Amino acid sequence: MKPVIALVGRPNVGKSTLFNRLTRTRDAIVADFPGLTRDRQYGDGRLGDRPYTVVDTGGIGESEEGIDRPMTDQALQAVGEADVVLFLVDGRAGLTAADEQVASELRKLPKPVYLAVNKTDGLDPDTALADFYGLGLTELFPIAAAHGRGVRGMITEVLKAFPEADEDDGEPADPDTVRVAVLGRPNVGKSTLINRILGEERVVVFDQAGTTRDTIEVPFVRQDRNGDGERNYVLIDTAGIRRRGKVHETIEKFSVIKALQAVDAAQVVMVVIDARDGITDQDLHLLGYVLETGRALVIAVNKWDGLEADHRQWVKRELERRLHFAPWVKVHFISALHGTGVGDLFGFIERAWDSAFIKLGSNALTRMLQDITHSHPPPRAGRFRAKLRYAHLGGSNPPTVVIHGNRTESLPNSYQRYLENKFRELLKIEGSPIRLELKSGD
Ligand code: GDP
Ligand code: GDP
Numbered sequence: 012m013k014p015v016i017a018l019v020g021r022p023n024v025g026k027s028t029l030f031n032r033l034t035r036t037r038d039a040i041v042a043d044f045p046g047l048t049r050d051r052q053y054g055d056g057r058l059g060d061r062p063y064t065v066v067d068t069g070g071i072g073e074s075e076e077g078i079d080r081p082m083t084d085q086a087l088q089a090v091g092e093a094d095v096v097l098f099l100v101d102g103r104a105g106l107t108a109a110d111e112q113v114a115s116e117l118r119k120l121p122k123p124v125y126l127a128v129n130k131t132d133g134l135d136p137d138t139a140l141a142d143f144y145g146l147g148l149t150e151l152f153p154i155a156a157a158h159g160r161g162v163r164g165m166i167t168e169v170l171k172a173f174p175e176a177d178e179d180d181g182e183p184a185d186p187d188t189v190r191v192a193v194l195g196r197p198n199v200g201k202s203t204l205i206n207r208i209l210g211e212e213r214v215v216v217f218d219q220a221g222t223t224r225d226t227i228e229v230p231f232v233r234q235d236r237n238g239d240g241e242r243n244y245v246l247i248d249t250a251g252i253r254r255r256g257k258v259h260e261t262i263e264k265f266s267v268i269k270a271l272q273a274v275d276a277a278q279v280v281m282v283v284i285d286a287r288d289g290i291t292d293q294d295l296h297l298l299g300y301v302l303e304t305g306r307a308l309v310i311a312v313n314k315w316d317g318l319e320a321d322h323r324q325w326v327k328r329e330l331e332r333r334l335h336f337a338p339w340v341k342v343h344f345i346s347a348l349h350g351t352g353v354g355d356l357f358g359f360i361e362r363a364w365d366s367a368f369i370k371l372g373s374n375a376l377t378r379m380l381q382d383i384t385h386s387h388p389p390p391r392a393g394r395f396r397a398k399l400r401y402a403h404l405g406g407s408n409p410p411t412v413v414i415h416g417n418r419t420e421s422l423p424n425s426y427q428r429y430l431e432n433k434f435r436e437l438l439k440i441e442g443s444p445i446r447l448e449l450k451s452g453d
Pocket of ligand 1: 020156
């Protein structure tokens, strides 16, 4: 599991600057999703081959005087779920009362807390740190997030506490097992849906459900959509199955960290939405994170039973309006309670998985490229015209088409979208994003 690092600190100490530095995307899979990831609070990063997740907890009292509860519920929840806390202070402003209050809360935590003294550019590091020894935290790092100074060394220290990911850890990953995560806000019907799926006749559930940190993994076998074979599945359940006769149900807090870990562990993500609420901002945020990872995606709009025709129209319009930037995403309407549409979901999951792991030789893909460019050649850019020569499949989940040519950097976005749409159509990619990589030989 990737360690989760929570950033805590007063406004203006440099949390977003550090967040951006720690999560700078090396290979953005998909373009920006307007309105989805604007205020990102969660992001993945990597130091060498060590991945981690960063959470900007935001939410510490604005005023510096007389704060009774320096940390908001949201910040406390994020800190509670994190593996380590990075407490950021401003080396130029010096120690404040709010810093002291936050530090005294953080010292009580049964997890490592590191103190990052930021904005030490142009300051003598020892002098900058001296102010903060009184906070009672032992791990102090002078950094300059804006310039990156000291950041790498600090993260190296932070990650030392966690074992390196062991390739042989756990059971060997079976390449043919379809790993599906079921995600959604509390109460949208995830547990009902999972129980419905596992109760189906075509499903044989195995008993040894493995648990990762916050989720339950249920292996099962199911006949595939043609009925002429079987497929192995693992269902990654973020709701925690309540079928084992649990009487008391606490109101579950929505945990983005838990959701992100499930996305990591999955190949296909099923996001469940409550038709009664339409598509909410929180749903969109969740979708934004899923889309960023490039995972195959199936959206299930649940509680479709007993709705007025007007309301159904409204939900459909809202979905169309708010998902217009990812037209390949398909939406399915179900009732987990009555079982309507639930069996069909597997057809879409299978297709999404098959799309995500499509295999095709370079010759066939290059022929496709030639047909696509022949019917509509790349436009001229100034005196030059990009030449696209050959293509190969560079990766799965999402399927990645690598195109080699000359002057590919001059291809306008509109032509890249054309290529993407054409490849999607010809490769019959459904329920999965597709990624293009352009390589220029000159
Ligand atoms: P946040 O409110 O904690 O998220 O803080 P921001 O990341 O928005 O940073 C607040 C201000 O501090 C911005 O103007 C940043 O440019 C500035 N800042 C952040 N890191 C550094 C740094 O390392 N050195 C200096 N001099 N300024 C910084
Ligand atoms: P979770 O928190 O996402 O796991 O949601 P639950 O499965 O616990 O469901 C929350 C509530 O929604 C329960 O009262 C369910 O009975 C109800 N519910 C779930 N699916 C449906 C559905 O398809 N139709 C209707 N009308 N109610 C549903």
